[in-house]
Amino acid sequence: MTLLPKDSSLKLIQDDNSEGNQLFPVFIKLNELHTVLIGAGNVGLEKLTAILNNSPLARVTVIAKTFVPEIHTLAGEFDDLTIIQKTFAETDLDNADLVIAATNDNELNTYIRQSAHDRKLLINVADKPELCDFYLGSIVQKGDLKVAISTNGKSPTVAKRLKEVLNEGLPSELDVTLQQMSELRNSLSGDFAFKVKKLNEVTSVLVGKKPETNKNLIWLIWSAIILAIGISAVALWYKEPTFKLYVQEIHPVFYYFLGASFVFALIDGAIGMSYGVTTTSFSLTMGIPPAAASMGVHLSEIMSNGIAGWMHYRMGNINWKLFKMLLIPGIIGAVSGAYILSSLEHYSQYTKPFVSLYTLILGLVILSKAFNLKRKRGTEKIKRIPLLGLGGGFIDAVGGGGWGSIVLSTLIAGGRNPRFSLGTVKLSRFFIALMSSLTFITMLNGNHWDAVAGLVIGSALASPIAAKISNQISTKAIMVSVGIIVILISIKSIFAFLVKVI
Structure with a gap:
């Protein structure tokens, strides 16, 4: 389904031949949900770290027969993180809101997915895009600004590289801008249209294109200046005895x-x-x-x-x-x-x-x-x-x-x-x-x-x-x-x- 604006209204257009990334991006308040993670190896640790880095107050239960030491360390640092050492049973999902499977057993992952779907729960299965209801994208964060990157499960490595590029390219000072814009929005009076117009004016500088600089022209100008100085110095040297004497001293x-x-x-x-x-x-x-x-x-x-x-x-x-x-x-x-x-x-x-x-x-x-x-x-x-x-x-x-x-x-x-x-x-x-x-x-x-x-x-x-x-x-x-x-x-x-x- 594609949403297109037309004359201030929305029209639904059915596109049976849609291609490309069909995922709908959302940001979930994990601190208000209960996430169950099955698997506590290196992949499970990666999933858990991603959750806690973005939502430190998230309520997470990790279920596995064995745990890497780092997960025990995290359990000591986060009060809402619970670890249970046991074999997975479908009843472990009775109180779950979100499920992540990160085991190295394909049959177990399939069983976990079926158990989640029986309870109308969304599930992410590590390294199995075809079994996932949602993906954990690469995240770029600058204070309150958060950007999620998805490759539709095709290449997490590319998402990782894009994350590095955006981390370097987006200044940390953007968070200061966000706080200032929040204060400005709260201070504005008038109707909705006026507020939107004012905020658009203020933020237009963020997308304003800087004039392109002709690098060849800059180097040409500097070369001309240096050449002019050189010619002037040579001319003075041969034409003005006092200048020659001054330089020699x-x-x-x-x-x-x-x-x-x-x-x-x-x-x-x-x-x-x-x-x-x-x-x-x-x-x-x-x-x-x-x-x-x-x-x-x-x-x-x-x-x-x-x-x-x-x-x-x-x-x-x-x-x-x-x-x-x-x-x-x-x-x-x-x-x-x-x-x-x-x-x-x-x-x-x-x-x-x-x-x-x-x-x-x-x-x-x-x-x-x-x-x-x-x-x-x-x-x-x-x-x-x-x-x-x-x-x-x-x-x-x-x-x-x-x-x-x-x-x-x-x-x-x-x-x-x-x-x-x-x-x-x-x-x-x-x-x-x-x-x-x-x-x-x-x-x-x-x-x-x-x-x-x-x-x-x-x-x-x-x-x-x-x-x-x-x-x-x-x-x-x-x-x-x-x-x-x-x-x-x-x-x-x-x-x-x-x-x-x-």
Whole structure:
């Protein structure tokens, strides 16, 4: 039967040759029903886990002759879960509302199905679509939002893969949107038509199509800009003696840091972290003291993160609630760290190996995360966001980097959406870099402005490109490369210090 709207009415059309998925999706309140599960092996455990994950208050009775240990564990955690060790009898279904058969005995499964149908009960038989009255689909959940996926029993594996795609693609912040829409709906006055119209207007942004970006055009524009700069520089070099003299007086360190900063900013844009740790490691290798290195990093990050933060804001990648929780604690931690490190500038020969040790640890952390990208994120979001911001800001200022490695990775590992987390961390980083830079400038007498200028200009040039390429290239390959490079540079710096001491 197919329902089709016509002139504000419904017309029933009989289609005897219907094809495709004929299942009717429903969401059942299992906490108000009694579910009987027969079978307690690995398949039974999978069915039971699916039930309890979606309906923790469901009343379930498991009947089997043998049980895998995990089911006994679940029985100790869920009060409404009962396990009975016995052979199945049809009277076990007398008080059931829903039946699931998960045994490895085909004859027993058929007997259970007949017993359920004799009592007008719906039944699911594991791995036997032809015996099922209903299927347990793959579920994607974001708070109050729940999406069920069905392949009509054809391929649970495909349903599983679609679940992974939707889990990654649907932001966790959708639950916040649902709560806000619920409050808005309850606050609206007027008739039904007015409410529907208002809610449609508010939610239209969810389905509004973003303007398509012509990537070839973007690269063409950037290539034209770079070419124009190059032609201008060559023309000035041969036509203007004063320009040539000015360029010749620029210390080569400026160009080293310009190129390094450009590359590090592109890497940071791709994986959302590592600019601070790579730049600090490079600076220490070039003989820049820790405090001056950290100052250079944070001054360059003012412009680069300001540009990147603005780009993410324009792309709608900011979680404002998360931003507010990170900002003030992050600034306090960064200013405190910058003050302490600047106070120890005269002892840079002693602080340098400790900062190198810190970058070595961060390199190991980045390398470790590269091989755990597919690890399942926690189901519960991290709660102590202000404490995370405070610690991340302090360590970032002292070590010249770590805000992305610590804060961003912790947020994602705690279940936050990667895209929103990246945008929020980038924007908050702008303010944190600004305040820590002001602290460094106030405390230090700068003697390394060539390096700082190179960092600032290089990162600023890379920032618009970096924001566009985020999550577009192989994250694992970049993280492995960055981790190895940082580890090697840090070990070299520590080894050089030990040689001097010995």
